[in-house]
Amino acid sequence: MKTNIPFKLFANCILVKGISRSTICDLQRNDVRVIPNDLYDLLIENEGKTIIGIKELYENKFDDIIEEYFQFLYDNEFIFFTKQTTIFPKLSMDWSDSTIINNSIIDIDENSNYDIVNILKQLNTLHCRHLEIRNFNNARVNILEDILSFLNESESTIQSVEILLPFFKDIEEWITSIKDKFLRVDFIRVFKSPFNQNRVPNKDCKAHIMFTKQNYISELCCGKISQKFFSANMKAFTESMNYNSCLNKKLSIDKNGIIKNCPSMQNGYGSSDSVRLEDVISDSNFTKIWNISKDKISVCKDCEFRHICTDCRAYTENPEDEFSKPLKCGYNPKTNEWSDWSTNPLKEKAISFYNLQAVTEKP
């Protein structure tokens, strides 16, 4: 470590301050480290100075701690030393995307009978790139195959497809039959399975496949906030700084064919069989929610993980407040502790409001 040469944070290492602690998010390596707020302040105030100089600023009373801080930063390659500090500018935190809609959820269950191909054609004109098809109750593999075939034949703009479906007897054969035929499929999640298994992509199968014993009965099961869903990459981080990290440029169709921001939300914008998606997107009521960034949401705005985390506007602690904390988040940024959100007595009223009692019961 060069203590007599000024230090700089690598531009892809972004500091986020929370109420009790901070994080350094390395957006190139998808790596996040928790740091004390003291170190955050020290870095913000002293970037471009030498470590010797910083020690002197603190009258050499905290040399050991400053040494330890910088050794940690240097060992993890968050900082480098240079005399040319001005030639390393900050990265832009702007976010842009050329698509009109960049991701979509289509829900189907055993009673769904709306025209999905019509929706896929419209998603194509909106340049949609990523699609998740969620199949609750009985697996409707014929519909899934029709969707995937249409995407292949129409050379759709949709680049990746994730599928959520329940376990059925011949599911292994079905997965084998589609994995090479439909290369857009990159994630298959199977619930109500007799076993738990995680199959990462390999040379034989490019899709990530997960089996879980859990049962997911409907869209009521969505909206969980967990470290498992953190994304520390440039696109997700900058999107979160400027827009809603779940709903921005998202359009969904619920199991009844109703157009929504997200299938779990109460507000619908008409049946997909009679209303054009393009018309819904030009409705400011539909798009205004895209602008609710984490910095505007209660509690989240104090959280050190806010820009790598997902959000949920469908289930919130206070259903009457559009800026309320996601209901299914068990993290407390003041104590830095995770707890089970579903057993929190303060959330009982909201759980009841959304009829989430069934999904909070433990198996």
Added chain:
Amino acid sequence: MQLIKIEQLPLTFHKATITETATIKKAKKEHFILIKKIGSDKISTEKFYKPISKIFSFDED
């Protein structure tokens, strides 16, 4: 240098010009197809940068 009309060019050169143009056209077309093919392959494997919905991740259970 004196400029000459295209029909005044020696026959061999003229033919060569035509062939060359055709080759370029063909090459451009192939190049375009190649780019499109690479693009298509890339499109089919690109992953989304964040979870679309938040129902389950394997190790949450």
